[in-house]
Amino acid sequence: MTAAVKHYFEIEHNLIISDDCITCVPLEGEGKVEDRVNLLYTNLINNSEWLEAVSSADVILWATHSQGTPVSVRLLHRLLERGHIHTHRQSVGLLAMAGIAHGPFPYLKGSLIVKYFEADAARELFEFMDSESDISQKFRASLVAILDRGTRVTLVASMQDQVVPLYSAIISAIQHPNILRSIYIDSHIYYVDDFLINLITFALQLRNAGLSDHGLLTHISDVLAGNLYAFEGGHSTIYEERHVYGMAVQHLFETLPLGRCVLIDPPVQPVNPKIHPFQAKAVKNPYCLPWAMRGICEDPGIISHPTWSKQLEHLHSLFEAWQPTNPKLHSVKLRLEPWSLAMI
Template sequence: KIAVVGVHGWFPMKLVRSVMGEPTGTSEKFCEQMSMAAKYYFESEHGVKIHDNSITMIPLQGEGKVEERVDKLFNSLVNNPAWMSALISADVILWATHSQGTPVSTLLLRRLLDRELVNVQRQAVSLLAMAGICYGPFPTLKGSLIVKYFEADAARELFEFMDSNSTISQKFADSLGYILRRGIKTTLIGSMQDQVVPLYSAIMTGTSHPNILRGMYIDSHIYSQDDFLISIISFALRLRNVGLSDHGLLTHISEVLAGNLYSLEGGHSTIYEELDVYVIAVRHLFETAPFDLITPMEAKIDPFQSKVRLNPFYLPWAMRGIFDDTRISNDPILSQELKNLKVLYDSWSPASAKLREIKFRLEPLKAKL
């Protein structure tokens, strides 16, 4: 039996929706996508056909600030006998969320674990967080007219996640550490051209734990296997996924990845349309070793404070840290990838001013590259 839970992100108020259109990232959407991903995985990898009656979809809905939503969604769940029965009896729980739904889901999962409504001793549990606002939105959006004049407290609260010392950030970090310690496989997928959430926020660069898998969604029309920027970000993500440091590279390269907030370009809302994003979370759950069920491991959560503009000199130092890291240079696979990056860097001809600036910053490291 599989229970699939979907938790939507923050929705703009009706006045803004009338201009921007109704949101498509609904809880029902996430449930449907995750259900398809589970069926695809079991049939393609194991030749097992999962029937619809083996899956119960639990689309949780409710708007507001983070803790308000946690209360609403919890009450909605426990007051639905069919959902509660499916959740408690499930062998597998697949949870998908987006944007503001990430801290909401994390706090809600902790409550369910605390009350033994989810039991990791007999249930396999996965949390997929797509473009999660974990360290807040892009700091430059704080002055947005939408946020300042049209939106309610729920939108303004998102910027409190920029400071790890804020009350809501501390509650989020505490709950995140708890669910990781309890063995929840957590898949963090950021979007390369997100208009709202920086990559460092979506993948929680300041948090380390074996139960975390990180990835990046790239719109197909901008993807190129030979693109230096895509390759270096993918390499840094791979470092984090094998337990090595990226020396701050992902944080300091995030600011050049922002999509256009006022155009259809950008992946904040296209990330949840891609089935492979959900399949990654299913694979993470079933194809990696279970951690923490016998000896719990604490998550390492570093303090974080988002800045409007990062120090441009940190980027070359981050790259230098990678090249001087013997754990990387002594690994035959990772060291070969570094050599491949040199070839891509030499042939890289970025078109935008922001990307040309990145190439300029990395120029002193050409000798190492």
């Protein structure tokens, strides 16, 4: 994060940020979510240098990964509640990389790795699959609280993540203008005219503009799962990429009130977070994906907008040329075939 901040100000503002202007606070600890929150809070409070840096900072940029996402949201909420962070004079940005907000992939619950080798902390993560569970309720309440206090939340999922579904990393069940959603794609799988990549980024843009993706990102998530037993990037390479951190820096400094960027269709008045119930399912109805695509294509807010309608046309042309080779992607092509026929 430090490198991203320095790079941003040097490139965008021709300003060199010295090391003594930035204080790094590396909070580390193992255990279940609430245990880690208590441990990290105690460690921070007991370190007077860190606590003073946090309380006196003009800007707080917080980076977290995987299980650290619910831990960080809960901890940030506590620091706000207890007066250690003051959003009336401090700007706060939270970057969550491959965060487990709606749990891991449901099929991993029976994995030998989780069942026999991982600790209770790993098994607890499956409780996030149900929005009515106690830990989910606490996490959601804290997320709403930090958004209400003006925190800019940048959510970055990882393509081919072996552990965290796309819908979980982008916290699909909540909507708020202070949330920016994106996806990290390893260079070896990126292709500019790939239909699936363009479909996902299009749906993410809709969510960032305050529009609905009609559940498409949820129902496409399983297709993106990486191999848990192969070293192909995904879950563990996202936090090594400086540009991921740079997106969080831009989100904080280039949107209101620090910057001038706004949503394409900004709300007239401040809005409360919209949060919906969520229940992850091990087996999804295959017909939900084409139904979601139908919803997008018939959404008045999308088809009447010149930008979105043009992108839909481009997606259709990419779909026509798309020749998937593996069974999972071929299944997606088959399920979306009615959309192609409807466009003729």
